[in-house]
Amino acid sequence: MFKQRLDERGLRALDDIADALASSDRALADKVESALAVENLAAAKWLRAALFEQLGLHGEAAREFEAIPRAQSAEVDAARLTALSRACLATGDWKKAARALRDSTRMGTSYRLLATNARLLMRLERGYKPLLAECAIRRMCRLALLGDATFDLLAPILRVTAFASGIDLVVHCGSYGQHAQEILDPASPLQSFRPEIVLLATGWRSLGLPEESRDSDAAVTQAVLELQALWRQCRERFGAFVIQHNFEVQEATPYGRLSAMLPNGRARLLQRINLGIAEAAAIEPGVAVLDVEQIAGAFGKRRWERPAEWHTARQYPAAVALPELARHQVALVRAVLGLSSKALVLDLDGVLWGGVVGEDGVAGILLGGSGPGEAYREFQRYVKTLGERGVLLAVCSKNNEGDARAPFLSHPERVLRLDDFAAFVANWEQKDENLRRIATDLHIGLDSLVFLDDNPIERDWIRRRMPEVEVPELPTEPAEFLHALDRGRYFEALALTAEDRGRSGSVRTNAARDTLRETSGTLEEYLCGLEMEIDLRPFEEADLPRIVQLIQKTNQFNLTARRHTVAEVHRLADTAGTYTQALRLRDRFGDSGLVGVLIAVRLGDALLVDTWLLSCRVLGRRVPEANFAALCQYAAATGCHLLLGEYHPTPRNALVAEFFGQIGFACIETSPTGVRRYRREVPDAAVFPECFAVQDRTQLAPASRVELR
C-alpha cells in the first residue's frame, strides 16, 4: 500500500488507520508516529499527519501535510490542501487555511471534497471575520437561487466555488417550485433579501411538456414568454441581473430518437425553447443564459441526473454534478460582476510546442504534423481564437528572447504570430516579477491574469507568491491542454463588443503611439500629432453592452466605482434631467472605440456626477478635459449653476484621488469611509482642448431622455 501511487481511497484508508490507532491505543499511536518520522514516502507522511491530527497536534499535522510532495493527480493534491486547511483552522492560522482552501477548491472536482470545503469555509468565516480584505476577496454579492429543485446541497458548493474566485457570495435559497410566487409576492423573503443577481434554475420538469405536443409553436412561445415576464419582474422589483438556466434535453424518452425528429416531439421542443430563450435574452438587457444543456451533455447526462435523488429529495441535478454546475454558474457570475480574467499568460516550451527551442532549434520543436505536434498546433489555434475574441495574450518564458521569438517568425506550422501577443517577456528572471511587469504593461491587475505553465514548480511558485493569479493545472498530455484551460471558464463574457474583437489590434497601435511619444518634443506636440477625433453621444441602446462592460470593469480612472448593472443604467438614463455621455476616440493609429462614460444626475439647479470613468487605454491624452467641457456646456445650456462630484476610494483608483481638485472643484466634505464630496460653479465658457476634433451630440438631446427600451 505504501508503494502504490496515492489515490483518494488510499488516503481515506490511511485516515482510518490513524483513527483506529489513536482511538484504541494512544501510546501505540505515538510510537507509530515517531517511527514514521524517518519515512519519506507520501503515504507515510500522510499517515503521520493524520495521526498528529487524531492526537490533537494540529500544528504538527499542518506542517506534515504541507511537506507531502505534490501528487500526480489534482484530486489527491486537492485532498491534501483540504487537510492542510483543516489543520490550519484548528491552530488559528486563518490566512494559510484560507489560501489552502481556495487552492483546493480550484483544483477539486468531486462533490465530497467540495462539500467538505464548504464546511471549512463556514468554520473559517466563524473564526475569522476580516476575511474580505485578507483572502483576495474582491467583491461581495447577494444572489438568489430560485427554481423548481431544492438548493440546500448546491448553495454551499456554490459559495465555496465563488470564494475560490474571490467572490463573497451571500445566497438566498428559494423554496422548491415557488420561484414565480417569490418574485411576484411583495411580502416574500426574497423582497427583503434584495438580490443583485437572481439565478433562475428552472428544470425541464417545470415545463410539463408531453412527449408530443399538439401545438408546438404555441408551447414554445408560451414557455419563453413566461420566463421573459419573470426576468422583467426581477429587474423592476430588485434591479437584479438575471441568470437563466436553459433546459436539459433529458436522455430517457419513450419516443427514442423520434423525440427530437418529430416536429412536436418533446426533445425537439426543448431545443426550440432553448433557442427561444437565447434569442429573447440577447435583446433583453440584464439577462444572461447559462447553457445547462451543454454543461449536462459535457458532464454526461446519465450521471447528470439521478432519479432516486429527485424522488427522495427533489435534488436536480445529481449531487455528483453540483461542482461542475457551480463552476459554470460562478464563471457567469464573475462575468456579470466584471471579474472575468482578461489576459492569458503562456509559457512556451512544452506549452505552445513540444521540446525546448533553445536546444532543439526551430526545426527541432514539435509543432504541427501528426501526433503530439498536432496537439500543440490545435492548442495554438484555440489560444489564437481566444485572442481574436478579446482575451489579451502574453508570453512569459525562461528563454533567450531571440530563441523564444523564432518559432513565431519562421516555423512553417505556426498558428500564433508575434503580433498576436500584447506582451512578450522572455528572459531568465523569476516569473512572478515578469508577471507583474506584464500586468503593468497591459494596464490590468494581477487578478485578471491566467498563467499557463507546464512546469509544476513554476505553477506552485506563482500560486504561493501571487495568490490573485489563476493558475490552472496542466496535464502531461498536450492533447488535453485545451480542455484543462477551457474547464476553468476564466474568460466568460456576457457579450462580444466591437472593442473586444479589435482589442489585440488596439494594444498594438498603443505601442506605435508610444514610439511617436518618444520622437515628439512636447506633450502638446505629441497629442496634436495624434490627430485625435472625439465623438460624444448620449447613451444609445446599441452601446449599452459596452457601457455596462466599462462600468463593471474599469478600475483606475473611475471616480465613484459604482458598478451599475444594465437595469440601473436604464433607470438612471430614463430619469428626467440625467445627462449621459458615451465617449469614442480615434486617432491616426486606430479607433479606440467607446472608452469613456459619464453620468450626471440632476439635483435642483445642480448636476451631480454619478459615474465618470475612462478606459486605461486612453489615459494621458487630455480626454477628461473633453468629458468635462461637454458636461459644462450642457450644464450651462440647461440652466445649471453648480456641479457636484464625489470620489469613492477603492484599492485601484488612487490615480484619480485628486482629480476633482485638479479641475477646479473644492472639497466640501470627507466622510469617515474616505468618500470625498466636491463642488464648483459652472464655468461661463468651457472649451475643448485644441488637440481634439470634437463632435458633441450630447447637447442635442433635451434633458438626455433617450429612448431606451
Place this chain on the structure above:
Amino acid sequence: MKLRIRRVFREQFDDDHLEIWDEMSPRDLPAWDSLMQVKLLIALEEEFGVQFTTAEAAELRSVGDFLCALAAKPTLV
C-alpha cells in the same frame, strides 16, 4: 466499518468529536433533519461505493439501520 461511518457522520455534522452508537437516530441529534438524511445517504454511498434504493432511503432511520444496510450490500469496497 463503524469507524468509516463515524467519519462520515463527523464530516456531515461538522463535529470532529461526534460519537455514534447503533440506536442513535434523529431523536438524538437535532441537526439530523431530512436534509441531513439526504447528505448522509449521499456521503455513505460515496464512502462505500454503493447505491441505496429509494425504498432503503426512506427506511434507514438509525446508525444501526445504516450498518445493516451497508453490510448487506455486495459491492462493499
